[in-house]
Amino acid sequence: MSLKAIIFDFDGLIMDTETPWYYAFRDIYQEHGVELSLSLWSRNVGTNFDEFNPFHYLEEALQTPIDHDHIKELSEQKYAVYIGEAGLLPGVAELLASVKQRNLHLAVASSSTRDWVHSYLKKLGIFEAFDVIHTSEDVGRVKPDPELYQLTLARLGIDASEAIVFEDSPNGLKAAKAAGIRCIVVPNEVTRDLEFLNFDQRLASIAEFDLEAL
Template sequence: MLRAVIFDFDGLILDTESPEYLTFVEMYREHGAELPLREWARVVGCSDSDFDPYAYLEKCTGKKLDRETLERRRRQRHLALIETKGVMPGVRDVLNQARSLGWKIGLASSSAREWVENHLSRLGLRPYFQCICTREDVERTKPDPALYRRALHCLGVEPSEAVALEDSPNGALAAKRAGLKCIVVPNDVTRRFDFGEVDLRLDSLEELDLEALAEKWDHAE
């Protein structure tokens, strides 16, 4: 029986994914190169990826880059774009649904704690979360299941009692490896990715009725 929901952060609660990809695409085009989405997919939702976008750009151009200067400029552009973003559609409603149902609410993110905490506070969402697990809490981030296992332990629930909300294949794989049901809500970047086996795919969290879905899944077991 479901009694907990665990959110991803980047790309699900706040669309940081689209601006990040955009800033790298802009950088590549300035150097006369293209960044294939299939390559970028390796880093989405994961902080341990073996894909280095700067090394790939150097390979494309055949030139050594001033990475520090390029990253500083790109990050400034990324942060400026994020500041224009609000909470993704349906997020507040799902949080309120979970709270009304008496469910425990957690978060599992491959990003840094400071990044997640600061944005949640800025968006007025921090009070909803009883447990926040970030990359500092584990040795390996998504698609490794460690973040979800830690969140489950923190919330005091079994995998069968929680559902994960994700926007990336790496995140969905981590949730499934940890034994959770997983609902994916792709964003503008990840909607073109292959998610493999998930329990439900939605276009927006506005479509999610936790109570109805929990009842349906409970009766199906």
């Protein structure tokens, strides 16, 4: 079947929000005399805190309760500093324009919250580019479960073979493949050393992707 849609993850793919979050919590852990390894943090990349909860882990490491609200506020302050004036990752704007020129559908399927994804897409000026945007509130199970992608395909009215997914994490890759969709992985600083299996193509940047050749 012919290609009808491109489906994007959001965090770490359209915009690198993941590295600043890691840096924020890494700093907080260091201030408490605890190391937060990248391999440990990466367990929750592309999914939720079920696999690794940084608040609970810090309590376990310190063997004492912590003020969750204070740590959350502190992490948000540090995140804001690290994210700075970050914008679209390389190649994203060009790919969105190229997809629209070919009258293909564009969609976002993210394990993050609706407010988080919508606010950033609007801030980046690309909210209206997407025909479908699905987030954690739309499903019972987030990635690596395929439900987000299955819902997106149903909403677009297309078959899995008619779409391509762009993902930056193994959890996202697992979700896409479980839904039967071709997946191109574009790892970022947080995910590049993780194990990616069964992907269709791996790129260092979306700027490397050639839609015309596809």
